Amino acid sequence: MSTFLGLPAAPRGVGHLRGDDPFPVAARKALGDAQLRRNLAKATTTIRAKRARVVAELPDWEELREAGKSIKARTLAGLDGYLEQLEREFTAHGGTVHWARDATEANQIVTSLVAATGATEAVKVKSIVTDEIGLNDALAQAGIRAVETDLAELIVQLGHDWPSHILVPAIHRNRAEIRDIFLREMPDVDPDLTDVPATLAEAARLHLRRKFLAARVAISGANFAVAETGTLCVVESEGNGRMCLTLPETLITVMGIEKVVPTWADLGVFLQLLPRSSTGERMNPYTSMWTGVTPGDGPRQVHLVLLDNGRTAALADEVGRPALACIRCSACLNVCPVYERVGGHAYGSVYPGPIGAILSPMLTGVEDNASLPYASSLCGACYDVCPVKIDIPSILVHLRARHVETAREASKVPTAEAMVMAAAGWAMSNPVRFAAAQRGGQLGRLLGRRGVIGRLPPPLRGWTQSRDVPVPPAQTFRQWWHRERGRADERP
Numbered sequence: 001m002s003t004f005l006g007l008p009a010a011p012r013g014v015g016h017l018r019g020d021d022p023f024p025v026a027a028r029k030a031l032g033d034a035q036l037r038r039n040l041a042k043a044t045t046t047i048r049a050k051r052a053r054v055v056a057e058l059p060d061w062e063e064l065r066e067a068g069k070s071i072k073a074r075t076l077a078g079l080d081g082y083l084e085q086l087e088r089e090f091t092a093h094g095g096t097v098h099w100a101r102d103a104t105e106a107n108q109i110v111t112s113l114v115a116a117t118g119a120t121e122a123v124k125v126k127s128i129v130t131d132e133i134g135l136n137d138a139l140a141q142a143g144i145r146a147v148e149t150d151l152a153e154l155i156v157q158l159g160h161d162w163p164s165h166i167l168v169p170a171i172h173r174n175r176a177e178i179r180d181i182f183l184r185e186m187p188d189v190d191p192d193l194t195d196v197p198a199t200l201a202e203a204a205r206l207h208l209r210r211k212f213l214a215a216r217v218a219i220s221g222a223n224f225a226v227a228e229t230g231t232l233c234v235v236e237s238e239g240n241g242r243m244c245l246t247l248p249e250t251l252i253t254v255m256g257i258e259k260v261v262p263t264w265a266d267l268g269v270f271l272q273l274l275p276r277s278s279t280g281e282r283m284n285p286y287t288s289m290w291t292g293v294t295p296g297d298g299p300r301q302v303h304l305v306l307l308d309n310g311r312t313a314a315l316a317d318e319v320g321r322p323a324l325a326c327i328r329c330s331a332c333l334n335v336c337p338v339y340e341r342v343g344g345h346a347y348g349s350v351y352p353g354p355i356g357a358i359l360s361p362m363l364t365g366v367e368d369n370a371s372l373p374y375a376s377s378l379c380g381a382c383y384d385v386c387p388v389k390i391d392i393p394s395i396l397v398h399l400r401a402r403h404v405e406t407a408r409e410a411s412k413v414p415t416a417e418a419m420v421m422a423a424a425g426w427a428m429s430n431p432v433r434f435a436a437a438q439r440g441g442q443l444g445r446l447l448g449r450r451g452v453i454g455r456l457p458p459p460l461r462g463w464t465q466s467r468d469v470p471v472p473p474a475q476t477f478r479q480w481w482h483r484e485r486g487r488a489d490e491r492p
């Protein structure tokens with residue numbers, strides 16, 4: 001499975017990219033959508049306020065964050081041992097563990113497991129990782145229909161769309177759009193369906209109830225897996241997870257290898273951190289846990305697919321490694337000024353927002369998602385709310401540096417930025433040259449209007465097209481210093 005289990009290194013992840021445009025192009029398009037911005041602002045403002053309220057109730061919130069961070073660091077440091085322990089325990093309780101190096105392997109494993117049951121439809125719950133590997137498409141190619149059962153995921157699926165938020169995948173849709181999707185895509189829906197939320201929820205409930213009762217196979221993700229007992233855990237709000245995890249005969253769980261936690265006591269920390277950070281609830285409505293097969297209760301065949309898909313490569317990056325501690329709460333998305341304005345689709349990746357800007361490039365390799373580390377103002381709001389204290393701004397800067405280094409090594413011709421920096425270095429390393437450069441810079445006053453310089457031609461266009469550059473002051477600091485010092489020296 002991985003280097004640390006003594007097997008060949010897993011390849012970089014595949015299956016993450018959703019859009020063709022790099023972030024700046026996609027973001028510009030998204031900014032032109034006023035409805036999208038209204039939907040995003042309303043949703044993120046509401047969730048932000050709820051989160052702040054429930055977090056403020058806990059006097060030991062900072063200690064909990066610190067505990068979450070250190071448990072994750074300890075787990076990642078000994079990940080190979082915890083995964084082997086999880087496999088042993090899960091197998092001892094009647095489950096079957098499969099190891100998948102990448103998206104292709106994981107899709108093959110899941111497809112063949114479903115095909116072996118003879119089912120042509122599978123219900124799904126809580127599985128952003130299956131979006132990462134493109135499982136629904138792989139199943140469709142094998143003639144198997146995957147039915148999303150989270151309400152928001154169902155809206156996205158019926159809308160032939162893709163999620164734009166980790167927790168609220170249909171955050172970009174308003175209720176009128178949802179009604180139109182249901183009328184168009186649900187064959188058995190009431191043709192007089194209104195856009196009242198309770199009515200929409202009832203329509204989805206009736207549609208899904210029929211799917212649950214007919215399902216022979218369910219596919220889930222997992223929020224956590226407890227190594228010491230081999231227990232898997234899914235937290236959710238709608239009860240669809242409980243249906244998926246208990247009704248079908250076969251249950252297949254796909255989980256990233258970083259989701260393991262060593263003990264039940266460790267799980268307790270995350271079950272306090274996650275709901276308050278994600279939905280702004282003291283506790284999520286449904287917490288389902290299962291350990292292999294339980295005689296006379298629940299699925300008869302229980303599988304766990306442990307997915308690498310770039311995670312061991314990310315683990316090897318000491319600065320970026322904490323990104324694997326993410327518990328997918330989405331708090332960083334809801335506070336991000338960039339995300340709030342452009343939404344999740346602009347990131348072109350399954351994982352949007354600040355966590356997507358670090359995790360996606362780390363899983364795929366920076367060059368496959370090179371624009372994402374720049375999709376941030378580095379304001380640090382994401383770090384402040386992260387329940388496991390991932391220093392996202394530092395990792396963003398680290399990934400930018402990796403991208404610049406890679407580009408420098410790959411290019412025979414120096415980039416415009418490299419030439420400008422080399423010229424600046426040459427000028428600033430000598431006081432005479434620096435003074436001359438400052439005087440030359442004052443010519444920039446001729447380009448200014450109302451105190452700012454607008455767009456400049458290449459090679460400075462990239463910098464000035466999104467920033468106002470202030471005109472240089474009438475005198476440099478050196479000129480001011482010499483004048484002031486001169487006067488001081490004249491004093492008796």
Ligand code: SF4
Nearest residue numbers: 326327329330332386
């Ligand atoms: S990086 Fe932190 S705040 Fe963002 S989704 Fe992950 S755990 Fe939540």
